[in-house]
Each structure stands twice: as structure tokens, then as C-alpha cells.
Amino acid sequence: MKKQYAFYFDSANCSGCKACQAACKDKNNLDIGVLWRRVYEVAGGEWEKDGNAWRPNIFAYNISMSCNHCENAICVKNCPTKAMHKRKDGLVLVEEDKCIGCRYCEWVCPFGAPQYDEKNGVMSKCNFCYDFLEEEKDPACVSACPMRVLDFGELNELYKKYGDKGKIFPLPEYGSTKPSIIINPHFNAAKCGSLIAMIKNKEEV
């Protein structure tokens, strides 16, 4: 059976502390403006008439997103130089020696994973801390999370452990890239493609 590394994220218990984001940035020595892992603050809702009363249906939750190392990665398909490639263990990596910095992967990825490194003129993204994996260590984000909402492993094993609970906003309805991520949704999570949910910290991510 083909191996596919994946992340598990528990949105129901994420406090939005961004320790995962900071740990990733620190471990990979990322420049300002480059975020391989991004914590999105999602909120929305309004007032609803309920008989003679008005009730709020507001909601808010966090979602920590890095590269989903998709089974059918659209970035790999469209990269002209094959700098973006998928390994046998399912990890999608960037080979900087071949990357021309055309940013086409940035245009096509529905998860905002590829990030342009202005200093070096190449694309960069979450590499699942593959060097840590080789040393049998956890990825930096997983280790750093104080709420233990991040987990990782082989996708099928994660499905057995947590089940498939579908996707939530802001992940797209479009799913042909087959993202390798399992999310435990917040009880108030908005559905994919929701028009009332919004990312409230766009300037940060």
C-alpha cells in the first residue's frame, strides 16, 4: 500500500496560541512574511429572528494549516521544472536547485502552502520536518502544541485512529487535490464554501 504522511488537527480544542506557527518559523529559520504553518482565526454569524426574539448565531474557531501534502498535488502537476515533487512517502517537497521562482504553484494551491522566499528567489513550504522524521522525532509544530491538537502519521492509520470527519471552512469544497489532512471540526465550524464565515486575521497570514 502506498505510504502517505498526513497531519491531524483538532479544531475543537485549538486555542489559537500559534505556538505551532512560531515553532515552525523558528525551526526552519523563516524570513519575515514567510509562514509555512498558518493559524487562521475564523468567525462569522449574525442575528437570527426567532419568533419575537433575536438570537445570535455567531461562531469562532481556529484552524492551523500547513501544506497538506496532497495525494493529487496540483502544485506538482503544474510545476514546469518539477522542483515541486512528491516522494514515495507522500511528502511534497520543493527542490530549490530546480525552482525558478515563477510562483505558479502559489497561484494554484488551494491551501496557500507554497510561499515565495524573496531573499533566495525560490518557493518554499512545509516539508513535514522530514529531517526530524528521519531521526524519529515529531515535526516541530506537533511537538510545540501545548493543547496537543496536532498529530501526524500515516494517513490510513490516522483515519483508523480519528475517523474521517470531513472538511470545514476555510478549506475549499473543491477536493480533487485530495489533501492529506484529518480535521476534528469545532462544534460550530462552518461548512466548506460558507459565505458567512470569514478569516478574521488575514493581515497576519
Added chain:
Amino acid sequence: MKGSEWSLIIFTLLIQLAVGWVITFSVLQIKYFDLQSSVGKGIVSKLTLILIPIILVALFSSFLHLGSPIKAIYVFNNLTSSWLSLEILLVILFSVTVSFLIYAFNGSVSLFEHRNLICLLSSTIGLLLLFSMSKIYMIETVPAWNKLSTPILFTTSSLILGLLFLLVVLSWLVSGKEVDITFASVRIKYFKNIIMLVSMLLLLETVVFVVQNFIHGSNIAELESRRIILENNTLLFSLRILLNLVAIIGLLIIAQSTSYQRYYLSILTVSFFIISISEIIGRYLFYEMYSRLGV
């Protein structure tokens, strides 16, 4: 909009102009150009030379978009699945065939004998290039670009710019020359037909440009694209439509006449500049409307 996208605006418009030019030139040179007289040959020769700076500036501009252009040798690694890889190959093939075309009309007797074949080859590669360019932008995760309007607008831009630029340059080249008389009878008969064609293409382009912003899906990315164009860029959106309509009126004035007037050359030239500005605005808005599904 990012600075790197201005280089893409310049690249796409100039290459599309070159493709439109080659297609127009190929059609006209077969039947309408005077290739018997030395003056006629000289004019046609100069007409082809204008392609050199256009393609060179386009190619230079394409490199400005890259973060690491020095690694450009790897761009052919993914011809089987990347439209960008294929487009770059077609740009190079197009440039090579255009070089042969220029050489055919500027000295090479052997190539001159095969000029029709070279023109056909250049035009075919040009059309494939337009197609691949459209496919690059028809990304499934960018709904505003993933529409039929993308290839339609790319094709109309190519034909309008190429046709009109060739006409303008040709008209200035023949103006005052002894071939003027020969070209005059050709000009009146076919010139008007070409102007009518450009006007119709402009009208089609304007309609498609307007309609694409009002017929859209209900997903958040398309709504965002629509908001960017109609709310954040209202002035530019309106200006593009206005410029196209002014150009159409100018061209129709020429097309409706029964005899050639000297000032028509000025109207034609001004129309070309108006259309060029409109095309730059249109391409700028095209990149501005980028909004991706998902995060």
C-alpha cells in the same frame, strides 16, 4: 498588484500582439502584398523587422517575472502535465519560426521560396501558443480565470493588436511612396474589410469583458473577483469599455468612407494607441481579479 505581474502583462500582450501580427501578415502576404517591385519588397521587409524588438522585449520581460531565471534550463522538465512548461517551449519555437520568417523576407532567397510554408508554420505555432497561454490561466482553483472568456479575450487581444499594429505600420510605410498608387486600390477594397473585422472583434471583446463580470458562480472566490473589479476598480473597468467604444467609432468612420482620406492614417494610429491602453487596462484587471478557492 505585485510588481512581477507587470512583467507578465507586458510579456503576454507583446507575445499576443506578435502572434496576431504573424497571422495577419501570413494572410496578407499571400495575396495582397506587392512583392514584385523593389519598393514593395522593401516595405514588406521593414514590416517583418518590427517583430524583432517586440519579441525581444517580450522575452526579456518574461525573465523579470522569475525569482531565479538562471535555472530556466529546467523549464522543460514537465511538458507532460504543466501548461507553463509547454507554453515556454512554444514561445521559443514561435520565436525561432518568426526568425526564419524575418530572414525569408530579408535576404534569404531559398527561404523566400518557402515563405508560405514558414508563415503557415509560424501562425500554427502562434495559435498553439495562444491556446497554451489560456490553459495556464484556466486553473481549477481560480474560478474567475477558469472560464471560456479567458481564451476568447486572449485571442481577440491577439488579433486586434496584431491586425491593427500591422495596418498602422504598413500605412505609414506606404504613405508617400510610389507604391502608394498600387496599394491605394488594394487599400480601399481590403483595408475597409480589415477595419470592419477589427471593429467586430473589439465589440466581441467588449461584450465578453463586461459579461464575464456579471455571469458568475456563487462561490466565494468568484464573488471576491467580481467585487475587486466592480467595486475596487470601477473607474478602470468603465474606462476600458469607453476606450473600446471610442476606438470602434473611430474605426467605423474609416470603414464607412467610399474613398481614402489622408487623415484616416491619423485616426487609425490614434485608434491603435487607444486600443493599446485599453488592452493594458484589461490585462491589469485580469490579474487583479485573481481570487483562489480555499484558504
